[in-house]
Amino acid sequence: MIKYVVGVEIHVKRVEVAIIDLESKQIVPGTNVQTAINAMESAENLLSCWTDAINESLKIHGSEVSHIGIAVPGPFDYDKGIFLIQNLQKFDALYQMNIKELLSERLNIPKENIRTANNSPCFLHGEVLHGAAKGYNNVLGFILSSGFGSARYTDGVATDADLWKVHFKNSIANDYLDIKWISQRYKEFTGMDVTELSELTKLAKTDDGIGQLVFGEYGENFATFLAQYASLYDSDLVLVGGYTDAWGQFLQHVKDRMEDRRIKVPIKQAVLGDAAILIGAACQWI
Structure with a gap:
């Protein structure tokens, strides 16, 4: 062994x-x-x-x-x-x-x-083995860091869900859920070209509400997307990870929207980090 x-x-x-x-x-x-x-x-x-x-x-x-x-x-x-x-x-x-x-x-x-x-x-498998998803059998995971990633854990195996390329709204999911969308939307409002998720999150905490508005719109996109796939996969947990402070800007909004849709799957943030x-x-x- x-x-x-x-x-x-x-x-x-x-x-x-x-x-x-x-x-x-x-x-x-x-x-x-x-x-x-x-x-x-x-x-x-x-x-x-x-x-x-x-x-x-x-x-x-x-x-x-x-x-x-x-x-x-x-x-x-x-x-x-x-x-x-x-x-x-x-x-x-x-x-x-x-x-x-x-x-x-x-x-x-x-x-x-x-x-x-x-x-x-790998992120999802680690959290199932020793983190926030331990004890769950059907987990849908998302990671927001330098990009937008997704994974599923079923029957003891974690696999790449590849949801970035599925049809969503007028294009594919990645066009609305990648950090590039957040960056571009912030630029439309402010004229500032900010590409780092950590910096965008800091600005959302200190600017005049534009950052919060952008993250709120992002949360609405994510909630609409999540409602479809959490139901499709009959997930018993949705796990989100990556840059924790960014999720903190809109995750409660996502939970509220899921409740509005009467989708009762729990949503947890990852705890193990890298x-x-x-x-x-x-x-x-x-």
């Missing part, structure tokens, strides 16, 4: 690594390593940064760990380990590269010992 696994989260702004104890399904204390990255850097720089972070975490842990679970955004071939992201202003240099092979060479471990999955199901993704990534080896 595998005792320890390296959990890795590849994010557009950072890479985070920790050693995960598969028995307790928790991070081994002190093994967290987080390094800032620029997702538009060269392939060599990105791979070196990821490798250095993994090696640093392994050095802290002090014992041999030969299995790795990686959470990585898509588009991506998760079975083969190949980046398919192109023209999205992130990881362009890695297009069609096989990171399982490249990391196995750098870390001197078999490529078969590296597994990859989307960030969203640890959920690391745990979920590593627990691909369970």
Whole structure:
């Protein structure tokens, strides 16, 4: 039985690594390593940064760990380990590269010992195993961070729900639920070009109500969308995660709208933060 696994989260702004104890399904204390990255850097720089972070975490842990679970955004071939992201202003240099092979060479471990999955199901799996969704069997999860992600947990398995591309209103869900919608709407009102979710949330707390108005509109969009899919999947829990302060701007509005529609599914906020993704990534080896 595998005792320890390296959990890795590849994010557009950072890479985070920790050693995960598969028995307790928790991070081994002190093994967290987080390094800032620029997702538009060269392939060599990105791979070196990821490798250095993994090696640093392994050095802290002090014992041999030969299995790795990686959470990585898509588009991506998760079975083969190949980046398919192109023209999205992130990881362009890695297009069609096989990171399982490249990391196995750098870390001197078999490529078969590296597994990859989307960030969203990793987040949800971690929260089911050891967080706010523990004890639930049919969970619909959403993560709002650098983008809008969705996942489902059923029959003991977390999968990417891919709801970003479903039809919604006059387009697809992503056009109304991604943070780009919040940023663009705020710009329409104020003329300010603010792309960071954390900054938009801060502005909503301090401006003259424009930010609250924008988040309120976003909450209305999300409530309409959620009502459809929580009912379709007959979920016994909706779990939301990512940037907690952002959800705080509109989540109560969403709950109120769900009550108005007599949809009684509970809605909880995640509690593990980034640890959920690391745990979920590593627990691909369970």
